[in-house]
Amino acid sequence: MAHADGATRTVIMTVDDDPGVSRAVARDLRRRYGATYRIVRAESGGSALEALRELKLRGDLVAVILADYRMPQMNGIEFLERALDVYPGARRVLLTAYADTNAAIDAINVVDLDHYLLKPWDPPEEKLYPVLDDLLRAWRAGDHRPVPSTKVVGHRWSARSSEVREFLARNQVPYRWYSSDEPEGRRLLSAAGQDGLRLPVVITPDGTPLVEPEAPDLAARVGLATTPTADFYDLVVIGGGPAGLGAAVYGASEGLRTVLVERSATGGQAGQSSRIENYLGFPDGVSGGQLTERARRQAAKFGAEILTAREVTGLEASGAARIVRFSDGSEIAAHSVILATGVSYRQLTAPGTDDLTGCGVFYGSALTEAASCQGHDVYIVGGANSAGQAAMYLSRGAKSVTLLVRGGSLAASMSHYLIRQIEETPNIHVRCGTVVESAHGDGHLERLTLRDAEGGGTELVDAQWLFVFIGAAPLTGWLDGTVLRDERGFILAGPDLTPDGRPPADWELERPPYHLETSVPGVFVAGDARAESAKRVASAVGEGAMAVMLVHRYLEQS
Structure with missing residues (x-):
């Protein structure tokens, strides 16, 4: 249960499962900051997250969050990591005993911890207030205007x-x-x-x-940028997944006038992931939303424009310019283009699934629906990391989670660490050699017919929730006739443009294409849309950075 003073002031939150400690921290905070800030206290990570979400929906501001490390169900580091999704700009402080100092130091990398305080913090005039004063000064230096919901x-x-x-x-x-x-x-x-x-x-x-x-x-x-501020740029990045965000960060930080164009929301498939645990520098994992939001803010900090809900429908080389056309008929031009359009999940072909998409059948994690799955039986189609991450996330509240895998095991497509986690989670069940035969329901999903993948019998099961993660289809159809692609639609680049590794017959330059350069000079590809790419977040970010390096090389020789 959260308790609060006042109604309109910026919030300082304290979280501790010990009621006595919770009251003591709130008392000391109130004594120093109560006239200016609203002090909110909570006695569990769960209730604190609830309070933060309510504050966010009302458009209230949170300046500092203090959390005790040793709390049951959700320790202080886990809570602060999840609080990042709600208030990424809030300053974060971990209260810890001397024996847990190493955990606090590790948390600096995991959740961008701003400070840790050893308990007891008496006298607060020496150990608590100076730290909070510095953090509040740093918070006020940023732009934290309230956003009406x-x-x-x-x-x-x-x-x-x-x-x-x-x-x-x-x-x-x-x-x-x-x-x-x-x-x-x-x-x-x-x-x-x-x-x-x-x-x-x-x-x-x-x-x-x-x-x-x-x-x-x-x-x-709702305040998202949709209109470019210029007609001509040094670099247009098409697609806002990890590769596109990486390219935008490096392009803008290195002085290129950069615009990123995204048709839906930044993050791509990675942005929908509930937890990415094998990304360098995050030993305890990071949600796709956290990673995406940090990257988006980083790109904007360096001056990259980010356009949302703009669909690109055409690309044309006109002399030294590369012209990008939008679905509304408008266009922008640039010296160079990076294609980072990513992939989408393939659609189920089982009868009934099309009619029930968005009504119990979802492609990707659809995290906004996770709360509604509490206490229900959930089915997930897929055997790769994205499916495993969704299974782990949904298992926290669902009655059961069943992974439906066409293949004979998870080992061929899922990381070992995820397989171990799934094996250790009692309410996750894996059914290998199983596919969805059909979906049934009147207005929403009610039942699934499952079939043995080898042609065996079928089974009818009750189901209200089906999340689908089956393979990747490149979002490159709009490039037909512009750049060379393989038979599956993935973009060819560099030595992969022809079987013998030589430049294509219509290549107009004396030099061969650069490693990530497509069949159109000055147009590069990065991330999952590239043929034979690694389909990993880290490699996509790396390719985005490498593509910018090659853009510089191209511009220098043009």
Whole structure:
């Protein structure tokens, strides 16, 4: 349970499972900062996260979070890591005993810990207040203006409602969800002059109602940049996954006028991951949302423009310029282009799944739906890391999680560390050699027919939730006739452009293509969209950085 003073001031939060310690910390904070800041205390990581989410939805600000290390269910490091998703700009302090100093030092790398304090902190005038004063000064130096929340009124089993919620969540736009079946949702619909037949209805912070909004209009109305500020750039990066974000960071930081264009939300498939545990520098893992948000802020800090909800439909070489065309008919041009369009999950072909997509059948992790899975039986299709990470995340609240794997085992496609975690989680079950034959439901998923992959018998199971992670389809159809691709649609580059490694017949330069350069000079590819790429976050980021290095080389010789 969280307790608070005041109603409108910026928050300092303290979390400790010992009620006596919790009250003592809050008392000392109140004595020094109570006139200026609102002191919120919580006695568990779970209740503290609830309080943080409520504060976020109201548009309140949180300056500092202090958490005790030794708490049951969720220790202080785990709590601060999850708090990063809600308030990435808040300063983080770990309260720890002398015996846990090493854990506190490790946390500096795991959660960007700003400081750790040894208990007891008496006298606070010497050990507590000077630390908090410095952290508050640093926090105030940033831009932390409150952001009024957007309201979304929809139905639980509305596919479009699910898409809008996912779009807002992945773009870090605070919003509050209201079911159209509940009194407050009906009140908002009435105030917006809507009868609820067309959902969702999005009410922007300025009170404007948007009925079934398309992504570009929604993005513009909630404050996301959708329009370029110039007609010509040094570098256009197409795609905002790890490769595109890496390219934007390195391009902008090295002085190139850079714009990143993303059709949905930055992060790509990695941004939807509940936890990435094999990325260098994060020994305890990092959520895809955290990694994406840090990278996005880093790119923006260096001056890269980031355009959201802009779909690229064409690419053309015109002399020294590379022209990028958008679906609305507008265009921008640049000296160079990096294609980082990534991949999408392949669609299930089983009868019934198309009609139930967004209504119990989801592609990717759909983290906004995770809370609704509490206490339910969940099915996941796929045997690679993304499926395993989703299984571990959903198993925290679901009654059971069943992984449906076409192959004979997980070993061929999933990292060893994930396989071990799954084996050690009692409510995760793995069914190898099993596929979805069909999906059934009236308006939402109710049952699945499962079939033995070798042609055996079928089984009908009750199911309200199905998350699909089956293979990767490159998002490159719009490049048909522009750059060379392989038979599966992945972009060819460098020595892979031809079987013998020589430049293509229509290559116009004397030099051979650079390693990540496509069949069009000055157009490079990075990440999962490249043929024979490693399909890992770290390699995608590395290729984004390498592509920028090759862009420099190209510009110097042009």
